[in-house]
Amino acid sequence: MDDRIRRLRSHLKALGRGKAPRGVRWIPGTVPSLLLPPPGCRYADRCPRVLDVCRQDRPASRAAAPDHEVACHAAELEHAAARG
Numbered sequence: 267m268d269d270r271i272r273r274l275r276s277h278l279k280a281l282g283r284g285k286a287p288r289g290v291r292w293i294p295g296t297v298p299s300l301l302l303p304p305p306g307c308r309y310a311d312r313c314p315r316v317l318d319v320c321r322q323d324r325p326a327s328r329a330a331a332p333d334h335e336v337a338c339h340a341a342e343l344e345h346a347a348a349r350g
């Protein structure tokens with residue numbers, strides 16, 4: 267079997283069209299539409315930390331460390347609380 271087909275099948279399994287590969291943690295919910303993405307954070311329907319604002323506003327990206335950016339309302343609140 268072609269390697270590309272094997273990889274495609276593996277990706278489809280990870281998207282919920284089968285059993286998750288061993289060692290892969292299953293995330294409940296569905297992947298948002300790429301053609302009609304939701305207005306807020308694209309992870310809102312699957313995120314255990316979702317806030318009301320997450321469904322309205324897409325979080326802005328900010329530098330969290332050298333070569334590391336974060337775009338998350340919950341992380342932004344934690345960052346603000348840590349700064350006092």
Ligand code: SF4
Binds near residue numbers: 307309311314317
């Ligand atoms: S912004 Fe952060 S907390 Fe909100 S849904 Fe997205 S990943 Fe979760």
